Amino acid sequence: MNSNPSRPARRRRTLLGVVIALAMLLAAVVGIVAYRSAAATTLPPADTGAAAVDETRDGAVTKVDGILPDAASPFDDDSPGIARLTPALLEALRRAATDAAEHGVDVRVNSGWRSAEYQEQLLHEAVTQYGSEAEAARWVATPATSAHVAGEAVDIGPYAAADWMIAHGAGYGLCRTYDNEAWHFELRPDAVRDGCPPLYRDPTEDPRMQR
Structure with missing residues (x-):
């Protein structure tokens, strides 16, 4: 009896592997986009003007x-x-x-x-x-x-x-x-x-x- 899988079975496994790889790639892309979005909303700008406020006192x-x-x-x-x-x-x-x-x-x-x-x-x-x-x-x-x-x-x-x-x-x-x-x-x-x-x-x- 031939132990090699049939050609349809190999195709199904190949297709399943491609689907899994695409899903993992999509998840990675979504994660990167989400991380950058969160960082953009929580990190302060590079120049907030704090030093200028301190120098001009602003009442303090x-x-x-x-x-x-x-x-x-x-x-x-x-x-x-x-x-x-x-x-x-x-x-x-x-x-x-x-x-x-x-x-x-x-x-x-x-x-x-x-x-x-x-x-x-x-x-x-x-x-x-x-x-x-x-x-x-x-x-x-x-x-x-x-x-x-x-x-x-x-x-x-x-x-x-x-x-x-x-x-x-x-x-x-x-x-x-x-x-x-x-x-x-x-x-x-x-x-x-x-x-x-x-x-x-x-x-x-x-x-x-x-x-």
């Missing part, structure tokens, strides 16, 4: 408003928050930071000069956090009265640096201003001779805040 405060990187150096002239401090304050701060470093203390600036827009944002956030304008005023001044906006104040960190400045800052004319802010220092040139003046309990006792 940025580095140009005085926002500082974490642990900013008092010698960071590239940051407006440092560079736009008043020259006398900046010079005293840098002398103090240099001497502190010789004693193993790393003085950093958490906040320095701020734009009015930045200060306004901080004030709004304080009102939300503390629940009222009166309570927020104990921590954040208005743009019109803020020593930060005038470039006349720095917030020092970390705690070890603030403690060093509390102990030694008067020798550079750098003094704490408010009892509730151990990090906030302003220039008081007479302190070199007379020591720092008494602290206000908080900014609401500071006559400058009443303008």
